[in-house]
Amino acid sequence: MKKVKLSGSPRENVGKKESVALRNAGNVPAVLYGGEKQVHFSVSRLDVAKVIYTPDVYNVELDINGESYNAIVKDVQFHPVTDAIVHIDFLELIPNKEVKIKLPVKIVGNSIGVRNGGKLMVMFRKLDVRGLPEAIPSEFEVDITKLRIGTSIRVKELSAEGLTFLNNPNAMVVQVRTARGAVDTDDEEDEEGEGEAAATEEKAAE
Numbered sequence: 001m002k003k004v005k006l007s008g009s010p011r012e013n014v015g016k017k018e019s020v021a022l023r024n025a026g027n028v029p030a031v032l033y034g035g036e037k038q039v040h041f042s043v044s045r046l047d048v049a050k051v052i053y054t055p056d057v058y059n060v061e062l063d064i065n066g067e068s069y070n071a072i073v074k075d076v077q078f079h080p081v082t083d084a085i086v087h088i089d090f091l092e093l094i095p096n097k098e099v100k101i102k103l104p105v106k107i108v109g110n111s112i113g114v115r116n117g118g119k120l121m122v123m124f125r126k127l128d129v130r131g132l133p134e135a136i137p138s139e140f141e142v143d144i145t146k147l148r149i150g151t152s153i154r155v156k157e158l159s160a161e162g163l164t165f166l167n168n169p170n171a172m173v174v175q176v177r178t179a180r181g182a183v184d185t186d187d188e189e190d191e192e193g194e195g196e197a198a199a200t201e202e203k204a205a206e
Helices: 016-024 045-052 187-205
Strands: 002-010 027-033 039-044 058-064 067-078 085-092 099-108 119-122 126-131 140-143 152-154 163-165 172-177
Touching (some): 039 058
């Protein structure tokens, strides 16, 4: 996972009044759990925005009053009207202890079906996975190069060392659907056919 550093300040009180005061001062109340103890603290709204408003998954290196923790963002609460961040839950990463996380999907490759006029449909922008912190990448690549019109890639076809995919095994991650004007042909076969035809014409000319 990508890493980012955040500094936090411990909270002496966790009541509603203090939370409102923190938000008015440009900070966000937060809690770190999953380790030996819960830690209540606050972080700068501006500093934490780079972690929240992104599809990336980060290993957040928290510095809270001189103590260091590795964590991931587990949950974010937003104001129902303004969409401002009102609270963040961090899950502490413990060596040799598996965690569940939503991993961004990155589509790579140039699909045969798309080149033939098909429409690429991406059903999952993130996948639920479980694994040890050190085995979790920043994103999971799905190669669509061989996808033809009418074919798909399902969760059960995915694999990554050290990761277990938790979504429905039969759920489609990506699919190439037919579209008006689409023709289901194999580009490689077409190129071979054109090459053979050209060779035949040259031989006849001789």
